[in-house]
Amino acid sequence: MTTEPILQVSGLVKHYPLTRGVLFRKQVGAVKAVDGVDFTLGRGETLGIVGESGCGKSTVAKLLCHLERPTAGSIRFKGEDITNLSGRALKAVRRNIQMVFQDPYTSLNPRMTVGDIVGEPYEIHPETAPKGDRRRRVRDLLDVVGLDPDYVNRYPHQFSGGQRQRIGIARGLALRPEVIVADEPVSALDVSVQSQVINLLARLQTEFGLSYVFIAHDLSIVRHISDRVGVMYLGRIVETGRDAEIYDHPTHPYTQALLSAVPVPDPAAREHRDRIILSGDVPSPTAIPSGCRFRTRCWKAQERCAREVPALAVPAVFRDTAGPAAHDSACHFAETLPSAHGTPGRAAPREGANGNGPG
Structure with a gap:
């Protein structure tokens, strides 16, 4: 594993304004969800982010995937500042930074089949796969994450929680990204299923050369999968280091x-x-x-x-x-x-x- 940074975050800030008034709205304060976060992510590395609920972990995940716009700070991907990208430039970057969500049921469209869900990224980025080859690629992705390829015509409600999370992982892999942001991907699963999904993520990292930002509140899971750990409190990282440094010598x-x-x-x-x-x-x-x-x-x-x-x-x-x-x-x-x-x-x-x- 190399230590070349693929993602660099500097002074990342996200404040949500608090307003008052009906006709003339006036900002009277701000919710400082993220208030100056700095970290780097190396190629093939897993950075775990832990902290109490409400400390800003999930907001950091949304900022990295451009689901939210930062108030200040910068995000650099392979040396390029992607903080304020929009349009085609942002669309191109999003191919390389994908997200696995916390709830494996609400993150999947219940009206779409598994084949349509996993194959939807190809509709948004048609240049990544020829139209006639997409069905085969979807079946291959299901096989990679441990699901029967013949499940392509089933709907999310026909699967267990662990299987639904595997579908979400397959969707995240569709465009062959370099970075995956996993926002508490196993917190909604049973303990026995958690270990299966964690082992799957570890195998996929080796197989596809992925870099992970792994967000969780379960410290034992973070230690198992992470190379480095950042501890967040009230919008900032207060301690960071290798997993043994954080867990054995905090x-x-x-x-x-x-x-x-x-x-x-x-x-x-x-x-x-x-x-x-x-x-x-x-x-x-x-x-x-x-x-x-x-x-x-x-x-x-x-x-x-x-x-x-x-x-x-x-x-x-x-x-x-x-x-x-x-x-x-x-x-x-x-x-x-x-x-x-x-x-x-x-x-x-x-x-x-x-x-x-x-x-």
């Missing part, structure tokens, strides 16, 4: 709290694990706190956190080290937990304290 308090909430199947290990309980609720995206946006729930917060916005960079305390803790983290007081790295750390609120755990 340095941002929010990441540490998220990981402490992951269920542990081993009762003995569960008894000896410290659970971090966060106080308060997630602030409204219409009134984001000054400085560090996580400070209102953070046990490390100090006066500096209210004044300065922490940069997403390797913390100063780890810059001279070559260990796994030396990865980007947007925290003024970033440090690893004692259990994660064996170094002294500040005491965190534990289970039983007042407050709420991460959602």
Whole structure:
């Protein structure tokens, strides 16, 4: 796998205006769904994006696929700025960046057969396949994703949830894209079916040379499929690094709290694990706190956190080290937990304290 960037996102912002009035509408605020997101995606790489519901993950997915227009920032595909493309230029780029949606039923037209659904991209981009060859290509795609090619004349309601998601994946592969944005593609499926779909995505990545932006809230699934992970909180990425760096050596308090909430199947290990309980609720995206946006729930917060916005960079305390803790983290007081790295750390609120755990 190479590390050449195929997708570069810089300062990505999406604000939805809040207006008041009937005849004369006036903007009185904005919902800051995405508020300055930066990341790169290498060829053949999987970037996992995790975070609580409402943190802006799905909005990022829509922006990457141009289903929403960004308020600010840039998206570059293979070095070309595609942020403000329209018309034929945008249509050409969309062939290479496809999306797999969360709900495998509502994302499929119930009035269309599977053959028509998977073959519809060829109608929109007729130059990608000769008209007489499209039916064969649809059958081949169904076979690739593990479905019987003879299902082309069936309708979505005749399939299970896992089969419908395979249909959605086949539709996403029709134009042979280079990047697939998967927005929680397994969250609506049973656990046993989730593993089948995840293994399918991994196989297709190798077979077709795909790059994935994989969005989910299940941390164990993200670790299984991702090469790198970005943790989002209230519209921004607060920590990013290789999967082992994030899961075994988290340095941002929010990441540490998220990981402490992951269920542990081993009762003995569960008894000896410290659970971090966060106080308060997630602030409204219409009134984001000054400085560090996580400070209102953070046990490390100090006066500096209210004044300065922490940069997403390797913390100063780890810059001279070559260990796994030396990865980007947007925290003024970033440090690893004692259990994660064996170094002294500040005491965190534990289970039983007042407050709420991460959602």
